[in-house]
Amino acid sequence: GSRRILLRLGVIALFPVGVLCLTQSRKMASPVGKCLFFLLACSLQPAGVAGNSVEQKIYVMLNNTAPCVRLLNATHQIGCQSSISGDTGVIHVVDAKSDLNWVLTDGPNPPYMVVLDASLFNREIMMMMKGAALRVAGLAVVTSKTGPSEGFSPHTKCPNEGTGVYSQSYGPTFANCNNTVWNPLGNGLSYEEFQFPIFMLKDDNETAVIKKCFQEHNVAVNGTSPSFPLCAMQLYSHMYAVTNTVTCMRRNDIQTSFSINPEMICDPLGAHNVWSSVKPINASGQADPSDRFIIVAARLDSRSFFWDLAPGGDSAVSGFVTLLAVTQALKNITSSQLSKNIFYTFFQGETFDYIGSSRMVYDMENKKFVIGLDNIDSLVEIGQVGLRGGKDLWVHSDPVSRMNSSINTEVEKLMSALQASSGPNVTVMEPNVSQALPPSSFQRFLRSRPIPGVVLADHQSAYSNKYYESIYDTADNLHMKYPSQLTPDQQLEFVTDTARGLSEVATVIAKALFKHAGGSDQEADNIQADPKIVTQMLYSFLIQSNNTWFRALISPEMRSILEDNPPQYYVSVPNQSITTRLVHYVLANLTGTVTNLTKDQCQSPEKVDGESKELYEYLWVQGSVAPNGTDAVPYCVRAPVHLVKAISPAFELKDYGSREYSTWTESRWKMIKARIFLISSKQLEMTTLAVGIVILILSLLVTYFVSSKADVLFTTSREPTDAAY
Numbered sequence: 081g082s083r084r085i086l087l088r089l090g091v092i093a094l095f096p097v098g099v100l101c102l103t104q105s106r107k108m109a110s111p112v113g114k115c116l117f118f119l120l121a122c123s124l125q126p127a128g129v130a131g132n133s134v135e136q137k138i139y140v141m142l143n144n145t146a147p148c149v150r151l152l153n154a155t156h157q158i159g160c161q162s163s164i165s166g167d168t169g170v171i172h173v174v175d176a177k178s179d180l181n182w183v184l185t186d187g188p189n190p191p192y193m194v195v196l197d198a199s200l201f202n203r204e205i206m207m208m209m210k211g212a213a214l215r216v217a218g219l220a221v222v223t224s225k226t227g228p229s230e231g232f233s234p235h236t237k238c239p240n241e242g243t244g245v246y247s248q249s250y251g252p253t254f255a256n257c258n259n260t261v262w263n264p265l266g267n268g269l270s271y272e273e274f275q276f277p278i279f280m281l282k283d284d285n286e287t288a289v290i291k292k293c294f295q296e297h298n299v300a301v302n303g304t305s306p307s308f309p310l311c312a313m314q315l316y317s318h319m320y321a322v323t324n325t326v327t328c329m330r331r332n333d334i335q336t337s338f339s340i341n342p343e344m345i346c347d348p349l350g351a352h353n354v355w356s357s358v359k360p361i362n363a364s365g366q367a368d369p370s371d372r373f374i375i376v377a378a379r380l381d382s383r384s385f386f387w388d389l390a391p392g393g394d395s396a397v398s399g400f401v402t403l404l405a406v407t408q409a410l411k412n413i414t415s416s417q418l419s420k421n422i423f424y425t426f427f428q429g430e431t432f433d434y435i436g437s438s439r440m441v442y443d444m445e446n447k448k449f450v451i452g453l454d455n456i457d458s459l460v461e462i463g464q465v466g467l468r469g470g471k472d473l474w475v476h477s478d479p480v481s482r483m484n485s486s487i488n489t490e491v492e493k494l495m496s497a498l499q500a501s502s503g504p505n506v507t508v509m510e511p512n513v514s515q516a517l518p519p520s521s522f523q524r525f526l527r528s529r530p531i532p533g534v535v536l537a538d539h540q541s542a543y544s545n546k547y548y549e550s551i552y553d554t555a556d557n558l559h560m561k562y563p564s565q566l567t568p569d570q571q572l573e574f575v576t577d578t579a580r581g582l583s584e585v586a587t588v589i590a591k592a593l594f595k596h597a598g599g600s601d602q603e604a605d606n607i608q609a610d611p612k613i614v615t616q617m618l619y620s621f622l623i624q625s626n627n628t629w630f631r632a633l634i635s636p637e638m639r640s641i642l643e644d645n646p647p648q649y650y651v652s653v654p655n656q657s658i659t660t661r662l663v664h665y666v667l668a669n670l671t672g673t674v675t676n677l678t679k680d681q682c683q684s685p686e687k688v689d690g691e692s693k694e695l696y697e698y699l700w701v702q703g704s705v706a707p708n709g710t711d712a713v714p715y716c717v718r719a720p721v722h723l724v725k726a727i728s729p730a731f732e733l734k735d736y737g738s739r740e741y742s743t744w745t746e747s748r749w750k751m752i753k754a755r756i757f758l759i760s761s762k763q764l765e766m767t768t769l770a771v772g773i774v775i776l777i778l779s780l781l782v783t784y785f786v787s788s789k790a791d792v793l794f795t796t797s798r799e800p801t802d803a804a805y
Contacts, residue, residue: 142290142754144283145220146386148274150319150747152328152346153433154730154737157321158270161747162218162277166316169193169217171294171756174200184212188305191217193313195281195290198224202232203267210274218277218315220754222287227552234269234385235549237261243433243742244523246516251480254516260541262518263548270385270549277315279754280386280551293756309758316754321346321747326736328745346745350727351428351657353436354380354664356407356671358415358422358597360695360720363450372420372457374597375533376589377437377521378403379430379463380659382649384551392649393553393622394538394545398466398582400426400663401617405586405609406462408670410594413607419598420457424671426663427521428726429651431549433742436726437521441528442741449724453525458494459533460593461522465585466558466578467544471507473585474537478522479514481530490532494596498534501591501604505584511540518543536589555622555646572619572627579615586614617666622646625662632704632712634665639702653746654727664723668699672719682716697721 148160169191172183177200183192194209194216201221209216238257246255253259281287293311300306321328328346335342361367378399382392391397407424429435443449465473475498482488499508517523520535538544547553560578562571586609594604616629626642634642641658649659677688677698685691685698696718703713730738737743760768786793 139755139757140289140293142279142281142283142286142756144281144286145752145754146280146282146389147315147317147752148278148385149317149387149749150321151349152321152323152325152745152747154325154739154743156273156324158273159319159747160274160276160278160317161319161749162315162317164318166314166318166753167191167193167217167277168312168314168759170759171195171290171298171311171313173291173294176200177205180205180208184208184215187215189310190215193217193315194219195287195294195313196221198222199228203269206269206272206274210272213275216276218279218313220279220281220290220313220315223280223282223284223551226556227547227550231265231546232550232552233263233265233267233546233548235263235266235383236268236271237263237266239263239266239431239519239549240433243438244517244519245478245480245526246523250527251478251516254480257516260515260518262541262543264542265546266548270383277317278385279315279317280389290756297758308761308764311756312759313754313756316751317749318751319747319749321745325743325745328747329731329734329736344748346747347653348727348731349429349432349651349742349744349746350435350439350654350725350731351381351651351660352664352723353428353440353726354426354660354667354721354723356424356667356719356721358410358413358418361421361450362694363722364694365450366447367451367455369452369454371451371455373423373451373455374420374457374593375423375425375459376403376406376593377425377427377459377461379427379436379521380649380657380663381428381431381651382553383431383549383651384553386551388648388650388652389551390549390648390650391551391554391622391646392549393547393555393557394464394466395548395553396649397618397621398464398538398558399462401614401621402462402465402582402586402589404617404663404666404670405583405614406590406593407667408613409586409590409607409609411671413594413599414603417599417603418594420596422593422597423451424667426667428657428660429728429742430521432651432744433728434521434524435651435728435742435744437524438741439726439729440724441524442729443724445528453529453531456525456531458490458596459522459525459531460494460589461520461533461535462589463518463520463535463537464543464545465536465538466582468538468581468585469544471505472509472540473506473588474540475508475510476515476517476520476535476537477510477533478517478526481526481532484530487530487532491534494532494534494592497592497596498588501588501595503584503588505581506588508588509540515541536585555618558618558622560618560622568624569628571623572616572629573612575611575615576618579618580611582618583609583611583614613670621662628704630662631702633669633701634662635700636702636714638665651726654725660723664721665699665701668697668717668719668721669701671721672696672699672717675716675718677716677718679714679716685718691718695720 150157150159150161170189172192173195174180175197183194297311298306331345379396380400382390382396384390427436444453477491482491502508517535522533522535525531547557558578560576590607591604620630624644625647626644647658679700681688682698682700686693699717701717703715705712728742730741730743
């Protein structure tokens, strides 16, 4: 701190002298003038040329972090933020609850930047620090590869409470999870507001540097307070949006209306839904009222406490991978014999009050979607199915709509088809008590009208997933194990027990759908999900997206989005969801056919006779490397796969205070940054400042003296005009 002040004030002090020297540059033949000009050059060089190196000597940047950001809805704001210039505090490492006493009461140098062990990141500790905001400048949570054995979920105990179907007017005994608490481990931290920045430290090496700095400078010796300089941390995560979505969207509208270059305050959460069907349908038209569709759905998104850190192993990936396996199993069926079409859909934004499903229902109600609510025969949703533990696959239905005899009859037919399709390792079970549907997209359809349907899950009542919507819902949570000697390419091909289990579930679902749609039992017996494809999908979505299988399925231009880590499943803001793009291409490859079209024809299929852009999408993909070749062989895939908006209707209606639709927005910010450095005592900083001010005053006096004597100091001696040579 003192070095920065001294350097800047030194430059400021010499600046007036330098300016005067420059104004007299045409008279600088005198030695004094040359000396002053050299003084200016030397004084300004460190500020311009050596500035970066000085900054690097002062700060250690932390580049592998994940911040907690601010989210807003119609009524309030949640999340975290720093002050506009960042928050700084003395680092204190908290490895045990007793260490908090130093931060909250005993420490003599508040505010403190707490480096918290992951095992202590719980509601009790967080609420203690929230109540002592004057002594807590911020929080850095040390990452852990394994979750607490007792479980951890920062989500609520009743996910999406108030936006599902159950209310005081519909199944009041089931409203607010009165009948079943689905997520009993939920502590609600993700829905709290904190007035200080909170970051996750993702890199062990950076964590080690922080702890070393703490040990060398901040640890008390023999019961005495540590002496200066102390190790400090600064966190930047200032958020633009405040209060609620109504406020931030109003400010957005004002910016858009009156500014040439509007600066947005917040953005609606959302992305795109992905859909396909066994029998291709015209995406730009409307299905015939007599057409019947069985909707098969899964969600694509998840979240955790930290921004864009949402592994979603069981909460999202197990479900949509199973649905992708179902599409692969049904690819080669004889669709002409089906009396009902099978419609696949992958919803985005379901974590935040069912963004994707509510948008699809809204579009169906307003005749803006390819099929209408009247076309729906039934709905099957694949929820969390990765932690069955045994053979049981639980089938949940809505007890309220089943009071209608016709709805009940259709649900029983669906149940019968599923039970008849059970395999040796999958037993379809129905809860033996009357209970509500678990939180699911199906509830948004039921809000519109009674529809026969079921939700498939790995739990009878409370979630089997101990890490629901947390950073620990990873491949490890799904018990994905690989032999230690395998290379990444070998792991990609290794069929894990998890993959085998999900492929068996997908086979049961695919057979049941085929039968329920009017297919024959004989052909249904030949339907089988491929465990190898399932294991490739699990590896790609939960271990490493940058692999040979993914690279072969996507366009060459998309290679940059693949990483040596798994994708994250936070929905984010429109047009930024990597998950949607990846699922889009995987679904196209699993349900489509390879064509002989060239790249130009693939990109403009409307110019080719016999091709239809209304029925299909045409995707140019990179392809795999031939066995004896070195380069990938690209090709064009034609598939009945389409994207539609998954943005809440509230933003189309400009009803930002809506209680019917999701109103979640994400605040914008200028900078996310974390760094550590040494700070001096306040006394030394004030002394340095005083010295700098004295130097400034002296420089002003020197400037006045030089200015008053300029005629003498900067006079150039001239030779006589009559000099002879």
